[in-house]
Amino acid sequence: xxxxxxxxxxxxxxxxxxxxxxxxxxxxxxxxxxxxxxxxxxxxxxxxxxxxxxxxxxxxxxxxxxxxxxxxxxxxxxxxxxxxxxxxxxxxxxxxxxxxxxxxxxxxxxxxxxxxxxxxxxxxxxxxxxxxxxxxxxxxxxxxxxxxxxxxxxxxxxxxxxxxxxxxxxxxxxxxxxxxxxxxxxxxxxxxxxxxxxxxxxxxxxxxxxxxxxxxxxxxxxxxxxxxxxxxxxxxxxxxxxxxxxxxxxxxxxxxxxxxxxxxxxxxxxxxxxxxxxxxxxxxxxxxxxxxxxxxxxxxxxxxxxxxxxxxxxxxxxxxxxxxxxxxxxxxxxxxxxxxxxxxxxxxxxxxxxxxxxxxxxxxxxxxxxxxxxxxxxxxxxxxxxxxxxxxxxxxxxxxxxxxxxxxxxxxxxxxxxxxxxxxxxxxxxxxxxxxxxxxxxxxxxxxxxxxxxxxxxxxxxxxxxxxxxxxxxxxxxxxxxxxxxxxxxxxxxxxxxxxxxxxxxxxxxxxxxxxxxxxxxxxxxxxxxxxxxxxxxxxxxxxxxxxxxxxxxxxxxxxxxxxxx
Numbered sequence: 340x341x342x343x344x345x346x347x348x349x350x351x352x353x354x355x356x357x358x359x360x361x362x363x364x365x366x367x368x369x370x371x372x373x374x375x376x377x378x379x380x381x382x383x384x385x386x387x388x389x390x391x392x393x394x395x396x397x398x399x400x401x402x403x404x405x406x407x408x409x410x411x412x413x414x415x416x417x418x419x420x421x422x423x424x425x426x427x428x429x430x431x432x433x434x435x436x437x438x439x440x441x442x443x444x445x446x447x448x449x450x451x452x453x454x455x456x457x458x459x460x461x462x463x464x465x466x467x468x469x470x471x472x473x474x475x476x477x478x479x480x481x482x483x484x485x486x487x488x489x490x491x492x493x494x495x496x497x498x499x500x501x502x503x504x505x506x507x508x509x510x511x512x513x514x515x516x517x518x519x520x521x522x523x524x525x526x527x528x529x530x531x532x533x534x535x536x537x538x539x540x541x542x543x544x545x546x547x548x549x550x551x552x553x554x555x556x557x558x559x560x561x562x563x564x565x566x567x568x569x570x571x572x573x574x575x576x577x578x579x580x581x582x583x584x585x586x587x588x589x590x591x592x593x594x595x596x597x598x599x600x601x602x603x604x605x606x607x608x609x610x611x612x613x614x615x616x617x618x619x620x621x622x623x624x625x626x627x628x629x630x631x632x633x634x635x636x637x638x639x640x641x642x643x644x645x646x647x648x649x650x651x652x653x654x655x656x657x658x659x660x661x662x663x664x665x666x667x668x669x670x671x672x673x674x675x676x677x678x679x680x681x682x683x684x685x686x687x688x689x690x691x692x693x694x695x696x697x698x699x700x701x702x703x704x705x706x707x708x709x710x711x712x713x714x715x716x717x718x719x720x721x722x723x724x725x726x727x728x729x730x731x732x733x734x735x736x737x738x739x740x741x742x743x744x745x746x747x748x749x750x751x752x753x754x755x756x757x758x759x760x761x762x763x764x765x766x767x768x769x770x771x772x773x774x775x776x777x778x779x780x781x782x783x784x785x786x787x788x789x790x791x792x793x794x795x796x797x798x799x800x801x802x803x804x805x806x807x808x809x810x811x812x813x814x815x816x817x818x819x820x821x822x823x824x825x826x827x828x829x830x831x832x833x834x835x836x837x838x839x840x841x842x843x844x845x846x847x848x849x850x851x852x853x854x855x856x857x858x859x860x861x862x863x864x865x866x867x868x869x870x871x872x873x874x875x876x877x878x879x880x881x882x883x884x885x886x887x888x889x890x891x892x893x894x895x896x897x898x899x900x901x902x903x904x905x
Contacts, residue, residue: 403748413753420757421795422795422796425735425794427486427489434620435633440632444661445661446478448860451676452668455492455846457669464479467858477628479626482653487619491841492845496719504568508571519887543610545614546607548605549605554709555598556598556774558600580603581603582602636655639654640665667838668837670840671687673807673839682802687740688758689796690740690767690795697779697788699778699782720736720771722735739767759794798841806839806848806852808890809855809890810889815891836856838852850873
């Protein structure tokens with residue numbers, strides 16, 4: 340999915356909507372009409388998405404309770420017969436699902452999940468091993484419950500996008516430090532260049548720079564967003580955000596008079612499924628010892644008897660592999676194998692579509708993305724590059740999360756992407772004609788101005804809206820590695836790791852988070868590593884915000900889903 344971010348299937352608003360109880364006989368609760376500035380971020384699906392749902396749920400306590408029940412008790416495993424994603428049509432690298440090797444008995448690393456985080460982790464440990472010229476080739480096994488990259492990465496919006504003005508304000512509030520917010524924002528935004536480096540190796544991935552345009556439907560929202568731009572310019576002056584008032588915005592971007600203003604800034608976009616599957620093919624070709632197995636769900640993880648060098652037994656329908664290290668790169672599905680995370684990491688179903696903008700849609704040649712902001716909601720849009728015949732690429736439209744029957748609450752605590760949701764889909768199909776008419780549709784294409792395909796996908800949300808990246812202690816994994824000398828890298832002798840919970844923002848978090856987890860697993864986080872395509876030079880802490888995303892008992896408390904109702 341995207342995330343992704345931007346990667347995510349949707350970018351739920353970071354609303355901090357408030358309620359107040361009406362002192363009447365009915366005892367009803369009314370929505371307060373004054374919303375804080377944090378309402379207007381349409382790119383980072385974070386804590387505020389869940390807060391909106393939680394506070395909407397305050398109107399119907401049973402609804403919020405049902406959401407928590409789903410989150411805490413849900414199976415959190417990939418379902419069969421998921422909706423068919425546009426991105427996965429005509430897959431150019433089908434050989435990644437051939438499962439050319441059997442499951443081995445032993446491995447050095449088992450990576451669970453073959454989306455963007457799992458790919459980056461696998462690639463990184465193999466690169467480090469190659470550079471160290473170890474005598475025995477590193478044995479790496481990568482597993483997926485479905486086809487390779489058939490989860491969130493293969494279902495997301497294609498954005499590599501951070502809205503810098505809002506992300507900085509939100510990070511500053513949450514982290515309590517302008518410096519930490521600035522460093523974290525720069526880490527997120529670095530993914531455009533990093534993924535462009537990977538994309539040069541896989542041109543089918545369509546990784547490119549875009550001008551991203553946030554279009555506002557309400558003047559009050561626009562004014563508040565402009566104040567955040569001013570704050571960004573004061574604190575992070577090297578990031579440029581352009582402000583386009585009403586008529587200027589409409590003239591430049593071809594939208595209609597429903598748009599009261601716009602903000603534009605550099606971002607990126609991609610064809611994530613082709614990028615990831617192409618990179619997996621390159622890895623399999625380059626490293627014959629790599630075992631990549633699709634449709635191989637992990638059923639259980641235990642501490643293996645009489646195996647101090649390979650303490651973890653990874654059970655699958657194809658057998659059991661014992662390993663030194665295991666990485667959970669499964670985003671929303673991590674709680675299925677780490678039950679303690681059910682309190683702090685949940686799934687959410689988002690809606691995506693591919694549409695034909697027609698001949699009248701302003702030509703962008705794939706170099707622009709859009710967002711429509713209507714607090715507390717938003718939508719997110721990219722357009723693929725022109726086709727070989729010169730015709731415009733398909734327009735990829737996602738969002739409408741808060742348009743579900745329960746204002747998004749019914750889509751939280753959900754891991755089933757075999758279903759579609761009518762009300763978000765109605766919204767997604769209608770938003771582009773609404774804001775672009777008469778510049779939508781037209782031409783001879785029989786699909787001009789209409790939806791060509793729609794699908795859903797599952798994203799992972801944490802209770803504090805930040806990813807979980809790093810070591811899983813034995814207290815959290817609840818698997819005790821008690822062998823004498825069990826000092827594999829990690830807290831309290833744990834060889835379990837995680838890179839998950841990307842809050843719908845995965846395309847600006849997941850790749851480098853996967854790479855960082857791999858560096859930690861390999862015990863190289865203090866080393867000054869060289870620059871390679873897809874990874875910065877230097878020690879890990881010189882570019883990765885480890886203290887922001889590390890997982891321990893205190894972090895679990897902050898990320899508890901029950902905090903959302905407070």
